[in-house]
Amino acid sequence: MDVDVRPALASDLPFMTEMTATAAFWKDDAPSTRVDELMESPDLAHYIAGWPLPGDVGVIAEADQPVGAAWFRFFTADDPGYGFVDPTIPEVAIGVRSAWRGQGVGRRLLAALITAASEAGVAALSLSVEVDNGARLLYEQLGFTRVGEAEGEITMLLRLET
Numbered sequence: 330m331d332v333d334v335r336p337a338l339a340s341d342l343p344f345m346t347e348m349t350a351t352a353a354f355w356k357d358d359a360p361s362t363r364v365d366e367l368m369e370s371p372d373l374a375h376y377i378a379g380w381p382l383p384g385d386v387g388v389i390a391e392a393d394q395p396v397g398a399a400w401f402r403f404f405t406a407d408d409p410g411y412g413f414v415d416p417t418i419p420e421v422a423i424g425v426r427s428a429w430r431g432q433g434v435g436r437r438l439l440a441a442l443i444t445a446a447s448e449a450g451v452a453a454l455s456l457s458v459e460v461d462n463g464a465r466l467l468y469e470q471l472g473f474t475r476v477g478e479a480e481g482e483i484t485m486l487l488r489l490e491t
């Protein structure tokens with residue numbers, strides 16, 4: 330089945346909340362069951378709560394239904410994401426439904442998000458990935474480099490041409 334990549338809309342909030350759980354509980358076989366847990370955790374809920382906030386940009390991969398999402402959001406030093414670098418650099422979140430992984434969907438989503446970030450005049454994107462998550466390979470392939478590491482989490486950064 331063909332997969333299209335389109336801009337994320339306000340109506341994508343429920344799916345993106347599921348994808349936030351997919352990213353946060355990536356070792357879990359059934360992350361969609363963790364959505365309630367996610368929304369009770371401020372450190373996780375702030376990646377998606379109130380979507381779309383000013384500055385938020387996202388993309389959705391869609392077959393007959395959404396199968397993946399990638400987006401970025403700006404954070405502050407008072408309320409940082411796990412991959413916080415500074416308030417001018419938004420942080421990426423990404424997830425693909427398990428049945429659709431390993432088919433290039435994540436790469437297309439992240440590439441589209443990088444393009445959207447450049448078009449929005451964003452100077453760089455950051456993200457956080459656990460050291461043992463293979464997603465790190467994808468980030469490295471698209472140019473992200475390691476800028477920090479603490480407690481098993483790597484912070485990666487991609488500087489953009491604006």
Ligand SMILES: CC(C)(COP(=O)(O)OP(=O)(O)OC[C@H]1O[C@@H](n2cnc3c(N)ncnc32)[C@H](O)[C@@H]1OP(=O)(O)O)[C@@H](O)C(=O)NCCC(=O)NCCS
Nearest residue numbers: 351352355424425430431432433434435436463464466467
């Ligand atoms: C990470 C994720 C978004 C990647 O999406 P995907 O559609 O599976 O990725 P792609 O098929 O586009 O893979 C692109 C590259 O990423 C690498 N990659 C991605 N995830 C990987 C994994 N878990 N293990 C090993 N390599 C992986 C591969 O090297 C692949 O390159 P290749 O095609 O040359 O082999 C998806 O696997 C996912 O949702 N995982 C669970 C949630 C998660 O971990 N989110 C990130 C939290 S930081």
